[in-house]
Amino acid sequence: MRSASIHRRLLAASFFLCALLGLTCLPVAAKGRPAAPTAVSTSGLTPHFRNWLAANGYGGFDFARTDLAGGSYGGRQSDADTVVNQPVIFIHGNSDKAIGTGVPGQSGWNASIQYFLSQGYKPSELYATTWGPANALFSSQQYHSRENLTRLRAFIQAVRDYTGAAKVDIIAHSMGVTLARKAIKGGPASDALAGGSYNLGPSLTSMVDTFVGIAGGNQGLAACYLSGPTTPTCGNTNGFYPGYLLGGFGPYGVSAFLTELNSSSGYEGAYRYSIWSSADEVIGYGCLVYGRNTCRIPGQTGERGFSAAPYGHFGCKDLTGYWQWRMVKFHATS
Template sequence: MLVQIICHSREFVEVSRMHEYYEDFAGFGNLNSFGGRKYKNQPINKRPVVFIHGNSDGALAGHGGDWNSGWSKSISYFMSHGGYTTAELYAITYGVRDITKSLENKLTCGTATRLRRFVDAVLEYTGAEEIDIIAHSMGVTYARIIIQGNMRILHRCQLGAPLKSKINKFIAIAGANFGMCICADSEGETINDTKRVPACSKEFGFWVGPSCPNYSDVSLCSENILPCEDNSGDILAKLNYSRDDAKYIASFWSTNDTIIGPNNMAYGWRTSIVEGTKKEMKYDGLTHYTLKTDTVSDQLKILQLELEFCAKLED
């Protein structure tokens, strides 16, 4: 059974305390954190991996179904098939694990700050020059925020300098980089034009924008036709200006993802593709959640690539 931050890794907790993150560690419990050395001076031989979960999920698998599956399958697979140790794999929970409240969650400076401090702590604790990040759903957006650094548009969020030079591989699974068609309307912050929800906020959510000349109305948002100019919400548009969030980016998406929406489209944009993606991984039949849990072998293959050979994967 996978458990919380390893008890021998007090040094990691102390580093995290310096980064104003200790309170969050203390309150999360057994299934809500993972990582650290099993014993003092345990060597770190692989590039550390930081996992960032999606909306209402957590670090490790909890109760309730696929939406609460955490990163347990990835962590177990990486350890059994990739030779990783607990000292090289890190995850933390950043929000309430309650799917019924998922539409109440928008992007916040507070969460971005806590996640950035966690990543900073992993870098300091491991002494690694670079790390890899694997993120799912809303976690993809948070990963991009903390990588790009200070985010004026997010309540002048002071996150520190960009981390791009320290991110080797970034695997983005089921992200909504151009918004979600469920949030398509003319005003923003509504779901299917009926209910105002923070998750669809124009400024800090996954608003996809109003209709455009290529689409006569918002009901066509998910159609696979010519793209509009990117007119997604404020923070998404800001993030999409960047094309180098990591040295190598892989984006995973599924044709059966009912959360992101039909065809994975947002007014002509494949919304799960991060700008600057080098490898697009398309799957049929996987859901929004099994796209994370049932692709662990592909996740590991990408992490194991050396950059000079990455071109082979793109062929």
């Protein structure tokens, strides 16, 4: 009886994770669950960083996200708090947030931050902010919007300037991967709901040493060609719509955002890595979209792949702190 109850809860969790992207996914019997991450401070950005943001023109972005418990992380304690390691910026996925507080599907970057701290990093070298409402009820309404892109781009610039570092490292998960890639790439974009065409500005490539994309939908999402471009998340303008085949040829009608994003490669940073799993219950089993691995970053330097639970969509983030650290610190995948 107890085993059956646990099994039902695991199946329910799988459905919930799929719902975070506003998708319809097939259930999977989980073989393992990520260990609960060690407690990480939910007090948000330090007063020192908040004061600096306000004094340097970033106050309007509300990077602290004080409306949420766990809305942000990072910053110096004082001017004497020196930054030694290259700063790492963590960018979460759809409906997640910077720091998890026990809500299912919102594990945040707790496990990764705790691992980096165990390897000698300080809070003044680790940064995260929350984009979006951090509410699964609105997951299908999230897309690569002007607001999200300009916000994350400004956060990258702010952390680099605040820490005085020559370069930063970026680790992104799920929808955060494609948002971060465009924030770095810069250039022209369009958002019909926010005034139409706009320009993000010049590329930030020179600011980024290592970029790690975890479980991203770089070629779109399989569930979106099942549902069609019916929601903002799966949209064919700024969503994850992967297009359609016609007579065995294609895909045609791929999301305009993804088409532009993948029109060139190598701009995410000096070193570019992906972490993914063929057992990802949100991206789709095999991570395949029309025979291509959507989790791989075009022009990537290397990767770390998994093929079974507990390395699903969230396990790829919460259980890979060691490989994330190896990638940004040593440019290694083992």
